[in-house]
Amino acid sequence: MTFDFAIFGSSPLALLLSACLAGVHGRSVCRVGQPWSAWPLPRRFDVAYMVATRPASWAQLRQATTETTKVINSLGKGLVEKLDPLLIAETHASVEALAHLRASAAGTGYTLEQAADRSLASPAQAWRLRDIAALMRGKAEPALVTWGERAGVQRVAHDSVTLRRDGSARIRSATIEADATTCILCDDAAIAEWLDESGRERLLRPVAAQTIVTEPARPLAAPLVRYIDRGVILGQPGKGGGVTAIVDGADQPMARFGACLAPQGPLHRAADLVHTRFETLDGAPLVATARGPKVQLLAGFGDTAVFFAPLLARHFAGVSTSDEAAFVAAHDVGRGNARQAVADFMAEGL
Amino acid sequence: MSQANRLAADAPHQFGGAGLDRGKPLQFRLDGRAVMGFSGDTVLSALLASDISAIGTHTGVPMRLDEAFAPLVALRSDPTHALPLQRLPALDGLDLVTFGTAPRPQGLLSRLLRRDDDRSGSLGLLVENLSSPPWINAQPQARLDVDTLIVGGGLAGLAAAAAAKGRTLLVERRSWLGGDARFYGTTGDEEPPEASIARLSASPAAEILLHTEVFALSGTTARAHQVLLENGRPIGRIIEISARTVVLATGTFERLPVFAGNRLPGVTGAIAAFHRAERFGVWLGKRALFSTGSGFGYRLALLAREAGVAVQRVSDTRLGPNSRFIDFCKASGVPFTSGLVPRSASVAKDLSGLSVDFLVGIEGIAQDAGTTETDQLVVGGARQPELMLWLAAGGATRWAGDHLAATGPLPGIVLAGAAAGYRRAVACIASGRAAISGNAAPIDDPMIEAIYETPDGKPPVAPPVDGAPAFLDRGAALLRRPADPTSLLPGIAIGLGAVAAAVEIGAIPPAIAGQIAAERALTGGMITDTGWKLSPPPPSQQLPGYLTGRFGAKPQTCVVTSADARFFERGCLIFARSELTDPQQAVGSIIAAAPGGGIGGLALIEREASAGKTRLFVRDAGGAVPIERIRPV
Incomplete structure (x- = not known):
């Protein structure tokens, strides 16, 4: 038995990419990752906005989001909903980047409004993005798993897989003995587990990250608040629920998180996870073949990753539109490819 | 208040x-209510002896007061100084108030109004308002440096203490040594637990701190909270203990079986029931019903019966089990059944006790097996190694069939005894010694053959009952069984018991149970604003990387102005035609204010567009504004 694809990962991107390849493109797919459960902490928020300045990125995101929202919402009600994230820039560099972000996003059809925040000192600015699609954690993933299973996606445990140098894989477990022709590493945990440093693309850098959940707290200024320069994203899915923070960078993560929650007063820590994120050095997503085992690598999509799944599925199935093919080619690191054309903003010091 | 739940002073088996020293009666007050006890009681044991077995209510549901869930208290004269009720010795004349809750008014009307609470044996607190231990985030008041720190005074901890060299400190949260060894008793020709405890305690190698709980461990530095007497007055102090080696002999705890009403007053774990009786002569009510999945539940029933408790029945969750204790039950006339699991417990209609529904617990069959009224339902739960400190120090766990087991090494930290997975007393003692000697040789821990002693049953999980909550664990997390196992976990830290129960109910796949334990099983910690401030880098004069290639390979930097002398904001896009809005068609962008604070702005524009004669437009909030002048910089 041979699978066309082995998708490595447990993130919503891995779930949706597997399901799209199997369910839409008719490929045989196995997923190498954890069984889904609502209890593990998130490594990312799955929200369709980015701290990007280039018009092409926003245009591609808008198109991808529209399609993905339609795909996911066809699986059930309320799996993708809209929220208004708040972006806070506090340095000259990020305020400037935010100005370019606003122009690109607004020109692409997004609505942004400046928000008042008396706690911010000059030159800081806070901007609210309106009607941003967000995957509803806990509801959407089981629907994606179910769709994948119906389409024939088989989950295999990671210890039953051997990766080969040519980018294919051998799968041997009590129930399956198979090969996979193409392997795709979809999320940070998969990259960390399956590619050692020598096999990773040089453009990738590991970033220490921490997900922290607090006890129930007073409502935040928005369901998602991103402090660009502090490397902190706060999420509060229900008003008055616990705050989930994803803090990038190893330097004083708890202190940075605490500074963001100053108006709340002391809060109990309810859950905590230290993990590694892989970002690109130029701030743009990466679609490439790894340097070591010739597996396919997806990284740097940030919180938007899941919304690119249908586009990426078409790419791997070989049925991309010309625009999509150009998008993927621009984000590759192949010889002669000018990544400067897609390089984007990176907050300093994280 | 009489001590209705006290067993006879001369009850056999030290029940x-x-x-206790029954010759030294005492009386103290809690929230104004007088409570009797004896020297040797803790405040908790005296309350339970006085039939105060409820802490109050949680969302309207009565919640039991027990060793894992009790309010903090403080001296009325020093209400800011919290003390744990479980570790606080009962002292004559103490005047206590519950900590962090409003003091109970002492007026006549108030007392009349809460008479029902007092009669019902409840502290009358709203569980939602309980404070968490403030010492978790407080600074230490004492520091100790030792060669070896041993956490836990059970057989393994005592054996480690006896074998240790150099300065050794053993800390034990309870008021006694020996852990749960007395509950399990003797197997075969083993030394009786009392003899083992006496022998190992006699070795003078270690300093021992009782009433002391280690609540944090980072590397080999621990923080502990000790309750001690200072000038006859109880105080708490936080000790930071630095050690070269830490031996975690933290034992196991008994998991809470999952069924509706599992935290009602009157539902008690078997180990807690044993210690209450054996240490403090406390037994809730006159009648008791037992539910167990191991032989030790039968043993406790037999001991209780001989101490004067009316044992109504022992219900075994296993089908047709074998045990020497079952043979003893048969011989003693203790009724027992097998294959039954508790489905729900509820307050009896006449409020005099509990009403317990049982269910045939055979896979695929869910048949009612009748209702029994009782004063106390003693439920034996599965054993879970106590690994919270192991996790706090960065240790890992994995699901081992019916519990979370420690995995991998941690520098400077050694697990011993039941926490390391050993069951028999001899193995626990040997592992305590090995923790000190570093001897990695396998330790023999033989189990009795299944034909003689049926292995412990898997923890039963009863089906949900509408309107009656089943909790997943003991303790303060108050995590209820979710109606939908795929629902997200709220913002609460949970214990290992809840993680294990979540595996049993299907909310967590076994493969990720260890991961969830690492994420969720925290020993505390606060998120506070410590005054951290952002250190912004100085403004850069370089063109940001994200503008590279955006407007051609060699864009022109220019100052642009408009006829109406407006200031352009950074980010505004420049187009070759006024009707264009698509940012991808922009030929330039405002990148900064004009030099010297002049009107217009500094723009980055495609070289051809800036040099051409075509008029350009800056699109800002007011629409497309024609650029009057372009001056290259």
């Missing part, structure tokens, strides 16, 4: 209370 009169081995830790």
Whole structure:
């Protein structure tokens, strides 16, 4: 038995990419990752906005989001909903980047409004993005798993897989003995587990990250608040629920998180996870073949990753539109490819 | 208040209370209510003896007061100084108030109004308002440096203490040594637990701190909270203990079986029930019903019966089990059944006790097996190694069939005894010694053959009952069984018991149970604003990387102005035609204010567009504004 694809990962991107390849493109797919459960902490928020300045990125995101929202919402009600994230820039560099972000996003059809925040000192600015699609954690993933299973996606445990140098894989477990022709590493945990440093693309850098959940707290200024320069994203899915923070960078993560929650007063820590994120050095997503085992690598999509799944599925199935093919080619690191054309903003010091 | 739940002083098997001095009665007050006790009681044991077995209510549901869930208290004269009720010795004349809750008014009307609470044996607190231990985030008041820190005074901890060299400190949260060894008793020709405890305690190698709980461990530095007497007055202090080696002999705890009403007053774990009786002579009510999945539940029933408790029945969750204790039950006339699991417990209609529904617990069959009224339902739960400190120090766990087991090494930290997975007393003692000697040789821990002693049953999980909550664990997390196992976990830290229960109910796949334990099983910690401030880098004069290639390979930097002398904001896009809005068609962008604070702005524009004669437009909030002048910089 041979699978066309082995998708490595447990993130919503891995779930949706597997399901799209199997369910839409008719490929045989196995997923190498954890069984889904609502209890593990998130490594990312799955929200369709980015701290990007280039018009092409926003245009591609808008198109991808529209399609993905339609795909996911066809699986059930309320799996993708809209929220208004708040972006806070506090340095000259990020305020400037935010100005370019606003122009690109607004020109692409997004609505942004400046928000008042008396706690911010000059030159800081806070901007609210309106009607941003967000995957509803806990509801959407089981629907994606179910769709994948119906389409024939088989989950295999990671210890039953051997990766080969040519980018294919051998799968041997009590129930399956198979090969996979193409392997795709979809999320940070998969990259960390399956590619050692020598096999990773040089453009990738590991970033220490921490997900922290607090006890129930007073409502935040928005369901998602991103402090660009502090490397902190706060999420509060229900008003008055616990705050989930994803803090990038190893330097004083708890202190940075605490500074963001100053108006709340002391809060109990309810859950905590230290993990590694892989970002690109130029701030743009990466679609490439790894340097070591010739597996396919997806990284740097940030919180938007899941919304690119249908586009990426078409790419791997070989049925991309010309625009999509150009998008993927621009984000590759192949010889002669000018990544400067897609390089984007990176907050300093994280 | 009378001590209605005290067993006879001369009850056999020391069920009169081995830790009590009945010749020294005492009386203290809690929230104004007088409570009787004896020297040797803790405040908790005296409350339970006085039939105060409820802490109050949680969302309207009565919640039991027990060793894992009790309010903090403080001296009325020093209400800011919290003390744990479980570790606080009962002292004559103490005047206590519950900590962090409003003091109970002492007026006549108030007392009349809460008479029902007092009669019902409840502290009358709203569980939602309880405070968490403030010492978790407080600074230490004492520091100790030792060669070896041993956490836990059970057989393994005592064996480690006896074998240790150099300065050794053993800390034990309870008021006695020996852990749960007395509950399990003797197997075969083993030394009786009392003899082992006496022998190992006699070795003078270690300093021992009782009433002391280690609540944090980072590397080999621990923080502990100790309750001690200073000038006859109880105080708490936080000790930071630095050690070269830490031996975690933290034992196991008994998991809470999952069924509706599992935290009602009157539902008690088997190990807690044993210690209450054996240490403090306390037994809730006159009648008791037992539910167990191991032989030890039968043993406790037999001991209780001989101490004067009316044992109504022992219900075994296993089908047709074998045990020497079952043979003893048969011989003693203790009724027992097998294959039954508790489905729900509820307050009896006449409020005099509990009403317990049982269910045939055979896979695929869910048949009612009748209702029994009782004063106390003693439920034996599965054993879970106590690994919270192991996790706090960065240790890992994995699901081992019916519990989370420690995995991998941690520098400077050694697990011993039941926490390391050993069951028999001899193995626990040997592992305590090995923790000190570093001897990695396998330790023999033989189990009795299944034909003689049926292995412990898997923890039963009863089906949900509408309107009656089943909790997943003991303790303060108050995590209820979710109606939908795929629902997200709220913002609460949970214990290992909840993680294990979540595996049993299907909310967590076994493969990720260890991961969830690492994420969720925290020993505390606060998120506070410590005054951190952002250190912004100085403004850069370089063109940001994200503008590279955006407007051609060699864009022109220019100052642009408009006829109406407006200031352009950074980010505004420049187009070759006024009707264009698509940012991808922009030929330039405002990148900064004009030099010297002049009107217009500094722009980055495609070289051809800036040099051409075509008029350009800056699109800002007001629409497309024609650029009057372009001056290259």
